Structures are given as C-alpha cells and as structure tokens.
Amino acid sequence: MDRVDFKPTVFTALTRGDTDEAADAYAAAPLLNCLLREVAEPTPEPGVHRLPAGGTLLRVRGTRRPAEPEVFTGGAWRRVGHAELVRLTADELFRATGVANTALPAEMTGSRDAVAALLGARAKAAVPEDPYRRSEQSLLLGHPYHPAPKARGGGPAADWLPYAPEAYAAFPLDLLAVREDAVAEDGDTRALDAFGEAPPGYRLLPAHPWQLALTQDSPRIRAAFADGRLLRLGRTARPLWPTAAIRTLYAPEDDLFVKFSLDVRITNDIRRLWRHDLLKARATDAATAAAFAARPGPAPAAWLSDRGYRTADFAFEELAVLVRDGFAGHLLPGATPLLAAALVEGFDGSPLDRLTDPADWWAAYLRQVVPPVLAAFAHHGVVVEAHLQNTVVAVDAAGLPVQALFRDAEGVKLLPGVTRAAGWERLVYCLVVNHLAELAALLAERFPGTDPWPAVRAELRRHTADGALPEVTALLTSPTLPGKTNLLLRWTNADGADARYLPLPNPLSAAS
Template sequence: MDRMDRVDFKPTVFPQLTAGDMDEAADAYAAAPLLNCLLRELAEPTPEPGVHRLRADGRMLRVRGTRRPVEPEVYTGGAWHRLTHRELVAFAAEELRRSTGAANSELPAEMTDSRDVVAALLRVRAGATPPEDPYLRSEQSLITGHPYHPAPKTRGGGPVGGWLPYAPEAYTRFPLELLAVREDTVVEEGDTRALDTLGRAPAGYRLLPAHPWQLTLTGAGRAIRDAFADGRLLRLGPTARPFWPTAAVRTLYAPEDDLFVKFSLDVRITNDIRRLWRHDLLKVRATDAATAAAFAAQDRPAAWLSDRGYRTADFAFEELAVLVRDGLRDHLVPGATPLLAAALVEGFDGNPLDRLTEPSAWWAAYLRQVVPPVLEAFARHGVVVEAHLQNTLVAVDAAGTPVQALFRDAEGVKLLPGVTRAAGWERLVYCLIVNHLAELAALLAERFPGTDPWPAVRRELHRRGADHGLPEIAALLSSPTVPGKTNLLLRWTRADGADARYVPLPNPLAGF
C-alpha cells in the first residue's frame, strides 16, 4: 500500500443539481448503492482509509465517503484511475464473473437503466412541485432508493415516456383506469368494498380498477384482449380522483378516500417482477389476519395497515389483481403526521431530522416506537414483520418527535412455524437492525460527529428481550456479526427475488 496516494475522506456530498451537472449527479446517485453492494459482498477493507481489496483477484478499489460512497477509483498500472459509472458497471460485472463463474447480461443493463432513470427523474424534479402533504412528500422523495441494491431505480428498460407518468419520484399523481368485470368471472377474498366506491358498474358487472401502466404492459395479451372482445371486461374510463404513487411504485394512495390500493406491475423493481402472484394472494388474508391480531393485542400505539382483501378476474388472475389496504386515519394517534422511514434517511423538505441540534432524545423516542412492536409480534405471536425502511411509517408530533410506528405489507410477512424460528429471527434482524436502524444510525453519526447511536439501540433491545423472554436478544448482543442481504449476488445468479441470502457483517451492537 506504500505506493498508493493518501487522501482525506469527508462525508459524502452529492453534486449540486444545476442544469449543467445533472449527468454527474445521476452518476453519483447511481454509483452509491452499487458501490455499497460491491464493498459488502465482494470486498474487504484494508488499513488504508476508503481502500478495499476485491476478493476474487485482489484488485484495489478506493471510494470517498462511507454511508453513500462516491468517486470510485481502481488501482492499476501504479496509479489510481477514476471510474465513470459505465466503467463501474463493467468493473462490477467482471468481478462478479470472477467470483461466481457465471455470466449475466441482464444485470449490467439494469444498472445502466437505473442510472438513466435517476437522470430522467432529476431533470423532471428540477421543474416539478412536490406535494404539499408531508406524508406524500416523504413517499415520493426517494431518488437513491434501496442503498444496498445494484439497480434500485430500474424501470424495466422501457422508454422514459412509458414509466415517467407513474413515477412517485417525479411527484406524479394520476387517475386509475376503471374497468368492469362480469360478475361470474370475479375472484375476490376479504373486504373489497372500497373498490365499489370508485365508480358505478353496469348491471351484472363489478368494478375493477387497474393501474394504467400495468394495463399498457398486459392489455395486449390474449386473455385480456379476448375478454374485452367478448364483453367479460369493459372500459369505463378514468376514476374521478387521482391516486398518488408511493415509494413502492405499484402501491397508490388516494388521500380524499384514505385508501391504499396495490396492483400487479409486470416490471422488475429491485429484485422482483412486481406482480401480485397467485400463491401470495391465496395466503395473504391468513397472513394479514395473524399480523393484525398480533398488533391488536399490543398495549402501545403501533399499528398494522391491513391488506384487507383483493379482487381480480379469473381469466387474468395475477395481471389484473388489486389489493385493498387500510388507510391511515383510523390508525394514527391524534395530531401525528406519518412519514416514510426511508425518507428520513434519504432526506426531504420537512424531514424532522433537519430540526435536530442534538439527536439522543429523538433517537430514543424513535427506538421506543419502532423496536418493541416488532419484537413482541415475533415473541408472542410468531409473526416476522418485514420492518425495513420502506415498510415502516413513523408518525411524529408537532415538534417532530416520533410518537407512533405503522407497519405494512403482508406479502413480506413470515409466520412461524411456516419458517423456522432461526430463519424468522435472521430475517427480523436483517430487516429491523441492518436494513432499518443501521441506516438511521449511520446518518445520525454522520450529521452529529462524535455521536454513537448504538448504545441506545442495545439498551432498547436488552429491555425488550427481558420483557418478552427472548433468548435471541442476548445472542444478538454478543454476536460478532449480523446478516446483510446479498442483493448483488442474488441478481447476478438470477435467484428468486424472495430467496434471501446473507453475508456476515460486523455487528455494531457487540463490543460494548
């Protein structure tokens, strides 16, 4: 390492988003999560600040910043060479081939598409007005997205005009396409009455709202085309009111109706084609009921947003499925404002973290709201909530202090003994500790130098472990490692999106 230049490393600062440097900004936004994946899954740190050794061939990769690394450089020919985003994608693909022995042409294309999506979003946002509602603003704020995914913003590689009108990050809202499906072909389970308030169906038909992008993607298929032709399916026009896409893209919210609806979307977003798969729909009511019961039994303000029913057509069961989710008003404590937890990390106008001058009281309040309900659901009910950043809403009072946590998405919930207790606990630790709390802790440590957020996490876990008799807590607090999901390797090896695999990461909770 003697021949390598030494540099001073400072916290990540992305370029200013002026007209002249949109491409540079897009490169920085897109490089950060890809670099996070490379460093987590394929590299090891060296004693040199910011320098990492790639395991497959020993090459050296240097970055600036820690939480959101930028400015990647590779050491070759006796000097450091800066990598453009295109070169970084090629570098990552070469390292993956050497590490796995497998080839993959899809993922590099997704990485490039993700970067191009970010560039398009930055151009649109420069002249767009964000929503006034702080909740909607938080849902539509995520330009980086998943900080440990190689292509967090890919939109299927299609033309910009195909996806941009439906992109939450572009501050969009739009009406749904309202269909009528003949009654004898309707398939539904649970409480879907909210769908019937969106319009009026002809006699003998039921309303079936559709995401306009999904209808474009699948409407030319034979099953749907034939259903329109023979009258099993009718077009009624757009809904009277618009819906706002949330961070999940395919889940939309109508504030006036306080209604969430979730659709199939035949586009790969992060690890999955985001279709409402038949096997998931057939079990969602049982999973949701168990989760709702686990939260209802708790003596705290935490809430579960129930996926209370779905409706579809038997001739296009997955393509036209729509899931109805609880709204916010009946669950929120009085006077509280819900905010997407992922937005607290990424930043948005109205972020309560921007008001802090000292984080300890705020952080303690946050932990009190978020950690206990997840642990209690596991300990007393065998429910593994997928409490990652995009599935968690944190409601704050007028001062910005967390007063409630709300969780969502029954599709990601696991139930014991459907999964083993060990597998369930591993997933809980990854979602809650690594994906969620570690991101906020890193942000607080970056914003408030000298602050260590982890003792407070340790105290909260220790307290709740004693409350619920969870032996896993003591093991977690003494373990040298915690599980980090390997999204880069999962996508490169074309693993199923639900097939979580983990790499051991240093445990920030240990060593106190």
C-alpha cells in the same frame, strides 16, 4: 452538541446543470455499497479496497454513501464513471463466480438512466405540499444496498415517468368492469366500489394504467374485452399518487391505499401480486392484525391491514388489486406520518433537520419502532418485515416520533410456516440491518461524536426480562449480523424471495 453542516451525499449538492454527474453519483453509491459489502476486501489504507478475483484496487470517498470511485492503474489513481464501474463489477463477478450475466449490467445502466430521467422530471415538477407525500416520493437513491435500485424494466422513460413517485406523479386509475361470473375476490373490497359505477351484472375493477399498458397484448385479456367479460369504463374522477413502492397508490380523499400487480422487475422481483401470496393474504394479514391488537403497553403502534383483493379469474395475477387501510382509525390525532426510508435519504421538511442533539429523538424513535416488532414475533410468531420502506413513523408538532405504523402483509412470515431461526434472521435483517443501522449511520454522520448504538442496545435489552425472546440476548453478544447479498443474488439469478446473507460486524456487541 453542534450539528455539522450536512449534505447527505456529494450528489445532493450538484446543481441542476449537472444531471449526468448527479445521475452517475446516485447510481454509483448503492452499487459501491454492494461491492464493498459482498465482494471487496479491505486494505490497510483507509478507503482502499481490493477486488480479489481481478486484483483491482478500488478507492472511494465516504462510508455510508461511497462516492468518487477510483481504480489504481499505471501507478496512479484514476476516476471511473458509472459505466466503467458497471463493467468492472461484471468482470469481477464473472471471475469470482464463473457465471455470465448480461441482464444485470443492463439493469444497472438502466437504473442510472432512470435517475437521470427522474432528475429532469423533478426539475420541472411542483414539489408536493403534503409532508407525508413528500416523504413517500423523495427516494431518488432508493435501496442503498442494491446494484440497480431505480431500474424500471428497460422500457423508455416515457412509458413509466408518468407513474413515478420520484417525479412527484399523480394520476387517475383506469376503470374496468368484470362480469360477475368472472370475478375472483377475498376479504373486504367494498372500498373499490367508491371509485366508479359498474353496469348491471358487472363489478368494478380499478387498474393501474401502466400495468394495463404492459398487459394489453395478453391473449386472455384481449379475449375478455372481445367477448364482454371485461369492459372499459374510463378513469377515476380524482388522481391518486404513488408511494415509494411504485405499484401502491394512495387516494387521499378516500384515505385508502391500493396495491396493483406491475409486470416490471423492480430491485429483485417482478412485482406481480402472485396467486400464492393472494390466496394466503387474508390469513397472514389477520394474524398480523391480531398480534398488533393484542399488544399491551402505551406505544400506539398500528398495522395497516390488507383488507382484501379483487381480480378477474381469467387474469388472476395481471389484474389483481389489493385494498389496504388508510390512516383513519390508526394515526394518532395531530401526528404527521413520514416514511422511514425518507428520513434516511433526506427530504424537505424532515424532522432531523431541526435537531441539534439527536439523543431524545432517537430514544423516542426506538421506543415506537422496536417493541411492536419484537412483541409480534415473541408472542404471536409473526415476522413483520420492518424495513425502511415498510415503516411509517408519525411525529408530533415538534418532530418527535410518537407512533410507528407498519404495512405489507405480502412480506410477513408466520411461524411455524418458517422456522423460528429463519424468522428471527429475517426480522434482524429487516429491523436492525436494513432499518436501524441505516438511521444510526446517518445520525453518526450528521452529529460527530454521537454513538447511536448504546440506545439501540438498551431498547433491545428491555425485551429480555420475561424470557420470551432469548434470541435478543444472543443478538447483543453475537459478533455478526446478517447482511443480504443483493448483488450476488441478482448476478446468479436467484429467486428474489430466496434471501442469502453474509456476516457483517455487529455494532451491538461493541455498544456500551
């Protein structure tokens, strides 16, 4: 099979001199995906869609990453830039819902401007040599079905660019000391003490410098500095670098991940480590780790545990830091970890760039990623949010997937805390719609004539034999899959955790 000359999207081919055009294209693609999935109606003409509330005809190029939007006015098609696309979207949603929203259009514009800033920063930055770091820091597009995936809270770029993974950032942590009688913690946080030394009577508390700047005017934190409950100790000796999650950093010399609160809206939520999540984190993580440890079979899947958290009782959420396993003891010897989301978006060194026929690679990928997620649900009632940014796939020297590693206990659901039906719906959305469908679409685009879905169907069917997952049989025959409605969710100001789904055509039911 011959691979076609491939550019993941039209904007990746733009030159450095086309920053504004490239930023428009990067920002338009996910917004168009949302419009076409959640709002628009197809017409008989390929690529043409109707926005029903306003009656506008919208034409795009491409399917996986729509580009070059046009509207039909005055008897002709006219190109629209990102700013006009935002206005068109806001008008359509107001007409359709009767709800006014000024915040989301500002976020969409901010997301586009953030991309422009990131493109400028990347042009001056050195590309990381480590392929894992390159994969984590490659996501200029980000969530392909969110209207503002790169919004950074509306602040000036100078405030957040030093901490942006997409700009290949690396930076030291601020080191605070919390008086021992004001420490709140749970689990194993000893790894934090390696970042520095606290004075007698205090405990070390690393802080993200962006979060510390965001909370500098907090009366509780200012009072704690004033009365000695909180001290400034300087910064870590070595830099850490941010993963795709932005607020989760990796310390390569220590082989440790640390996750912080960040009082910034990123996609659907303000990214704090919320008290209710921290208080249940140990039980959730323990259940998930046990599910992975108990799994039989040769596939060496791993769970990167959130070992524990430490914070100050007077600023429980604002100053919280979570300790997560690194790769030691989990990653197969000689394997190279890569972020699954980066495989979809593309990055220098992606194993997909070496393929001429994807069949064996895809079968190996499915064999590593699918079984552990299904087994955790079927035998332990654990719903792992195996979406693209929570999944790390390790490859061997030839680029073949040999292991899947999963992370982020904050997003894990446990039965019966949620109903089995709700848990299964979330699992299918994260694993199939958000994850496998994105890779399948990429493979079909890169390798014309390829149908990746029969292999997915075959892998899923293997998990029906023991009767533990009757949901799989229903999934293989269902006409629809659940698609999350991020555009409508943000427009109506629904809680980010309150996922709402609409039915999407199920390619599994048509796979032979």
